[in-house]
Amino acid sequence: MKTISRSFTILGSALVSALFCGSSALAGTLLVDNDMVECPDAGFTSIQTAVDAAASGDVIQVCPGTYDEQVEITKPLSLVGVGRDGNKAVVVQPSNMVANTDFGGFDTAAAILVRDTSDVSIKNIILDGINNGVGCEQPPLGTDPYLDGIFYQNSSGEIASVVVRNILTPQGCAQSFAIDFESDTETQLTVRDSSVHDYDQVGILANGSGVNLHAIRNMITGLGPSDDRLFAQTGIQIGLGGKGSLEDNNVINHIFAPCVSPSECENNATGIRAFLTTEDVKIVRNVVGKSQVGIFVLLASGVRVLENRVLDTDVFDGIAVIGDNNAVKGNMITNSDESGVFVQGASNTIQDNTINEAPVGFLVTAGNNFSGNRLFNILVTKEVFVAGAPSPDRPDFTGRAVMARPVLRNMHR
Numbered sequence: 001m002k003t004i005s006r007s008f009t010i011l012g013s014a015l016v017s018a019l020f021c022g023s024s025a026l027a028g029t030l031l032v033d034n035d036m037v038e039c040p041d042a043g044f045t046s047i048q049t050a051v052d053a054a055a056s057g058d059v060i061q062v063c064p065g066t067y068d069e070q071v072e073i074t075k076p077l078s079l080v081g082v083g084r085d086g087n088k089a090v091v092v093q094p095s096n097m098v099a100n101t102d103f104g105g106f107d108t109a110a111a112i113l114v115r116d117t118s119d120v121s122i123k124n125i126i127l128d129g130i131n132n133g134v135g136c137e138q139p140p141l142g143t144d145p146y147l148d149g150i151f152y153q154n155s156s157g158e159i160a161s162v163v164v165r166n167i168l169t170p171q172g173c174a175q176s177f178a179i180d181f182e183s184d185t186e187t188q189l190t191v192r193d194s195s196v197h198d199y200d201q202v203g204i205l206a207n208g209s210g211v212n213l214h215a216i217r218n219m220i221t222g223l224g225p226s227d228d229r230l231f232a233q234t235g236i237q238i239g240l241g242g243k244g245s246l247e248d249n250n251v252i253n254h255i256f257a258p259c260v261s262p263s264e265c266e267n268n269a270t271g272i273r274a275f276l277t278t279e280d281v282k283i284v285r286n287v288v289g290k291s292q293v294g295i296f297v298l299l300a301s302g303v304r305v306l307e308n309r310v311l312d313t314d315v316f317d318g319i320a321v322i323g324d325n326n327a328v329k330g331n332m333i334t335n336s337d338e339s340g341v342f343v344q345g346a347s348n349t350i351q352d353n354t355i356n357e358a359p360v361g362f363l364v365t366a367g368n369n370f371s372g373n374r375l376f377n378i379l380v381t382k383e384v385f386v387a388g389a390p391s392p393d394r395p396d397f398t399g400r401a402v403m404a405r406p407v408l409r410n411m412h413r
Contacts, residue, residue: 028055028057028058028059029058029059029060029061030043030044030050030053030054030058030059030060030061031043031044031050031060031061031063032044032045032046032047032050032060032061032062032063032067033045033062033063033065034046034063034065034066034067035065037065038063038064038065039063039082042063046067046069047060047062047067047069047071047079047092048069048070048071048072051071051072051073051075051077051079054075054077055075056075056076056077057076057077057119058077058078059077059078059080060077060078060079060080061080061082062079062080062081062082062090062125063082063090064081064082064083064088064089064090065088065090065091066091066093067090067091067092067093068093068094068095068131069092069094070094070097070098070100070109070110070111070112070113071092071111071112071113072100072113072115073112073113073114073115073117073120074114074115074116074117075117076117076118076119076120077120077121078120078121078122078123079112079120079121079122079123079125080121080123080124080125081123081124081125081126082124083124089124089125089126090124090125090126091125091126091127091128092111092112092125092126092127092128093127093128093129093130093131094111094129094131094132095131095132095133096131096132096133097109097111097129097132097133097134097145097147098145099145100113101113101115101151101153103151103153103182104182106139106145106146107139107143107145107146108145108146108147108148108151109132109134109145109146109147109148110148110149110150110151110153110180111127111129111132111148111149111150111167112127112149112150112151113148113151113153114150114151114152114153114155114157115151115153115154115155116153116154116155117155118155118156118157118187119156119157120152120155120156120157120158121157121158121159121160122150122157122158122159122160122162123158123159123160123161123162124160124161124162125162125163126162126163126165127149127150127162127163127164127165128163128165128166129147129149129165129166129167129168130165130166132147132166132167132168132169134146134147134169134174134176135169135170135173135174136169136170136171136173136174138173138174138175144174146174146175146176147167147169147174147175147176147177147200148167148176148177148178148180149164149167149177149178149179149180149199150162150164150178150179150180151177151180151181151182152179152180152181152182152183152187152189153180153182153183154182154183154184154185154187154210155183155187155189156187156188156189157189157190158189158190158191158192159179159189159190159191159192159194160190160191160192160193160194161192161193161194162194162195163194163195163196164178164179164194164195164196164197164199165178165195165196165197165198165199166198166199167198167199167200168198168199168200169200171228171229171230172200172201172226172228172229172230172231173230174200175200175201175231176199176200176201177199177201177202177203177204177205178196178199178202178203178204179191179196179203179204179205180202180205181204181205181206181207181211181213182205182206182207182208182211183208183210183211184208184209184210185210186210186212187210187211187212188211188212188213188214189206189211189212189213189214190214190215190216191204191213191214191215191216191218192214192215192216192217192218193216193217193218194218194219195218195219195221196218196219196220196221197219197220197221197222198221198223199223199233200229200231200233201231201233201234202233202234202235202236202237203220203221203222203233203234203235203236203251204218204220204235204236204237205234205236205237205239206237206238206239206242206244207237207238207239207240207242208240208241208242209240209241209242210242211238211242211243211244212242212243212244213238213242213243213244213245213246214244214245214247215236215244215245215246215247215249216245216247216248216249217247217248217249218249218250219249219250220235220236220249220250220251220252221252221253222235222252222253222254222255222269222291223253224253224254224255224290225255225256225257226257229256229257231267232254232256232259232267232268232269232270232292233254233256233269233270234254234269234270234271234272234273235249235251235252235254235270235271235272235288235291236249236251236271236272236273237270237272237273237274237275238273238274238275238277238281239273239274239275239276239277240275240276240277241276241277241278241279242277242279242281243277243279243280243281244281244282245281245282245283245284246272246281246282246283246284246286247282247284247285247286248284248285248286249272249286249287250286250287251271251272251286251287251288251289251291252271252287252288252289252290252291253289253290253291254269254270254271254290254291254292255269255290255291255292255314256268256269256292259292259315260315261315262315262316262338265292265315265316268292268293268315268316269291269292269293270291270292270293270294270295270296271286271288271289271291271293271294271295271296271310272286272288272294272295272296273293273295273296273297273298274296274297274298274300274303275296275298275299275300276298276299276300277300277302277303278300278301278302279302280302280304281300281302281303281304282303282304282306283295283303283304283305283306283308284304284306284307284308285306285307285308286308286309287308287309287311288308288309288310288311289310289311289312290311290312290314291313291314292313292314292315292316293313293316293317293319293320294308294310294311294313294317294318294319294333294336295308295310295318295319295320296319296320297319297320297321297322297323297326298320298322298323299322299323300322300323300326301323301324301325301326302325302326303321303323303326303327304326304327304329305319305321305326305327305328305329305331306327306329306330306331307329307330307331308331308332309331309332309333309334310331310332310333310334310336311333311334311335312334312335313333313335313336313337313338314337315337315338316336316337316338316339316342317336317338317339317340317341317342317363318331318333318334318336318339318340318341318355318358319331319333319340319341319342320341320342320343321341321342321343321344321345321348322344322345323345323348324345324346324347324348325347325348326345326348326349327348327349327351328341328343328348328349328350328351328353329349329350329351329352329353330351330352330353331353331354332353332354332356333353333354333355333356333358334355334356334357335356335357335358336355336357336358337358337359338358338359338360338363339358339359339360339361339362339363339383340353340355340358340360340361340362340375340378341353341355341361341362341363341364342362342363342364343362343363343364343365343368344364344365344387345365345367345368346365346366346367346368347367347368347369348368348369349368349369350362350364350368350369350370350371350373351369351370351371351372351373352371352372352373353373353374354373354374354375354376355373355374355375355376355378356375356376356377356378357376357377357378358378358379359378359379359380360378360379360380360381360382360383361373361375361378361380361381361382362381362382362383363382363383363385364382364383364384364385365384365385365386365387366384370382
């Protein structure tokens with residue numbers, strides 16, 4: 001039971017439909033129906049007009065239909081899709097999107113923009129960017145914006161039971177993110193029980209010293225190999241000083257087609273990445289499959305990679321760590337093309353992991369701590385290298401320092 005402002009109670013989605021579809025809405029709740037068919041007593045036919053009319057803390061119930069609009073939210077409220085007698089879902093599907101915010105000097109077109117506010121909840125809605133119309137002429141050569149599905153900009157709240165799909169540009173030509181969470185002030189966003197697929201660059205991105213992301217039980221699906229994509233994909237990233245926890249997510253199918261061998265790969269796709277952060281980040285019980293690095297801790301410390309299952313890693317490693325004082329414990333890693341665990345740094349703890357089927361179990365620099373690991377069907381248990389120096393046993397391996405996994409230019413805006 002959830003108590004809403006203006007002193008009334010919502011008892012569940014079934015009762016919500018009965019109360020608000022076909023009857024007058026109670027105070028504190030605004031009802032939207034694009035065609036006035038499912039909910040003929042709705043007070044609004046567009047989501048944005050309801051948002052503009054809402055007071056802080058209101059609930060906006062959206063009836064089934066397809067809503068061709070970009071939505072901007074700048075006040076605390078809840079946006080909830082409501083079913084009606086088994087009818088179709090609520091689909092926000094804007095056409096020919098235009099820039100509606102600027103972040104870090106980059107014009108950005110967000111389908112749903114949550115800006116400079118708190119406690120905004122988005123639930124049970126499909127966000128479909130299939131008709132976004134964003135082209136390939138981004139600055140400095142052109143004026144096209146960058147593209148986001150749902151963008152929480154300096155804002156907090158929750159995204160639950162949503163679908164975000166088709167956040168795509170021609171040939172993946174522009175930086176675009178399905179769910180984008182960026183802030184330099186303290187904000188928290190929970191993303192749970194949602195499906196994210198068909199996006200150009202990152203499924204869920206959390207960047208900035210103020211972000212605290214909790215991503216729980218989501219399904220994040222990349223596009224897989226495609227020769228005409230310009231950017232390598234990442235399923236989930238916490239970066240640039242962000243913190244948070246990634247728990248029980250399924251992250252699959254992140255492959256950058258031009259990356260076919262370690263010596264030729266300038267950029268690669270990653271399932272989960274913690275990048276340039278010294279805050280507490282937990283990556284726990286996720287399933288990460290079919291990527292070029294499964295879980296990548298890059299230029300970070302204090303990251304805990306615990307009890308994940310990483311499988312079928314092409315070209316590189318199941319788990320890669322570049323940084324100091326991180327922990328990789330209790331993970332199961334199978335079928336990695338290069339190593340089960342790659343470590344470049346010092347004072348990292350690699351403990352109680354199970355690795356099955358890889359040319360090298362551990363590809364590491366000196367000064368790290370190993371205990372209780374179990375290795376099966378491994379050609380070389382451990383290979384120690386000096387960063388940037390060739391290996392006497394493997395002349396093709398040059399101690400690939402940071403730039404080979406992956407190029408930094410595609411990490412953030």
